[in-house]
Amino acid sequence: MSPSAYAGVDVGGGGVRVRIEAGEESAYGEDAAPVPRERGRVDLHRLADRIAASVEEMGVDRLDTMAIGVTGLPGLVREPGTLWDALRPRFGLGALVVAGDMVTTHVGALGFAPGVVVAAGTGVITLGTDLDGVWNQADGWGHLLGDHGSGTWVGQQGLHAALRAHDGRAGGSPALLERMTARFGPPLDLVAFVYESASPAHCLASFAPSVAEAARAGDPVSRRIWTEAGRQLAQTAVAAASGLEPVFSWGGRLFDAEDLLMEPFQSAVSALLPGARFAAPRGTSADGALALARAAAADGPLPPRHPYLYVFAETPAAITPTGGPGAQPPPRTR
Structure with a gap:
């Protein structure tokens, strides 16, 4: 039986970075082209193609879960479920986390x-x-x-x-x-x-x-x-x-x-x-995304509902309160 495979994706101004983990094996890929945009907003259709191409170039065609940290979420990202619709059938995903890249950077740096x-x-x-x-x-x-x-x-x-x-x-x-x-x-x-x-x-x-x-x-x-x-x-x-x-x-x-x-x-x-105290970062935004993907697969410690994170799952009943297809984020809190 093949080990579970997880992907963490960092989408920032400098491009798309992907970290994949399957059992003891891991891989890293990077696409340094600017993030695709349409009228200032992130173009999720083209972004999904970019992410898929990066994963496939790494020789991976099936994933259990994926988490994506996206620049501009929530302000410049409409309908994050677009990524779920595009990537779920392509890789057989059981769950997808879509978060702001500041969330994945935070988790990468400080864990949870x-x-x-x-x-x-x-x-x-x-x-x-x-x-x-x-x-x-x-x-x-x-x-x-x-x-x-x-x-x-x-x-x-x-x-x-x-x-x-x-x-x-x-x-x-x-x-x-x-x-x-x-x-x-x-x-x-x-x-x-x-x-x-x-x-x-x-x-x-x-x-x-x-x-x-x-x-x-x-x-x-x-x-x-x-x-x-x-x-x-x-x-x-x-x-x-x-x-x-x-x-x-x-x-x-x-x-x-x-x-x-x-x-x-x-x-x-x-x-x-x-x-003030300073803590050197444990890892990168892609590492943080990978941690969120593993947590989603294990029904682990994902943050509660807030504007910066959505979880999509193959079974509608399994979609967590953090979001779902077509859901709108609540107002930003301070």
Whole structure:
């Protein structure tokens, strides 16, 4: 008899990441293309095809349960049951969990323990929760309205400084101008690349590694950008800590910048909230999704009903109170 197979899927601004576990065997796959969108919302039909293709490329054609952490849930995701309808027959799923990626990042970082987790990649969203009655979201408003301190924000600030240097305006960085030109070409090429892109946020975020490189090479403007990013993330984290023990963790690829971001982030959190404690993340958002998939298969400790998580099951009676096909999320709580 084949061992049970579970899949955890992380859908963020940087693409789709899949972790599969079957008995002692595990596999990981990644599709780095931007998340498909239609009029700003996540295109769930195309996303389902992307997820299915990633799983099938890993040689898997049957799964017991799957959990998907999706960027933009609930605001930019309509009818999450679309994923169940598309993926259930394709893989013979018995159950599917669809959650906001901040939930899967939280579970990946802290397990099912309470605390605050900052999820920072292309965008940023922070969740402070005890996975019961406290659900505090901070930021997650997209690059036009928020995402302060995110990869998009860092890349955008870096490009601002590069273009200031090009124009001869105060606050410019020749080091970033040099890297901008190497990455995108002359400024007019950059303008076309960003404004004609299907995902301007993704384009802007792609410059964040260059800002880190310049900061490590001693560019003061770049270092200030990272320091301010850490301060912005700290403000978001503390805002989400209401009603919780002050335990903070993090997830997302922006934290690959390590000390450039971590030192100002932790210093600012401690200054704003004396007594704050920091817990290194146990795993990633994909790991958190995998934990939710295993919990759903075992009728385990899934969080109660709230706006950020749905569970779909093959037998309608088995659909948990967290949601179901066509269900609308309740208002966000703080």
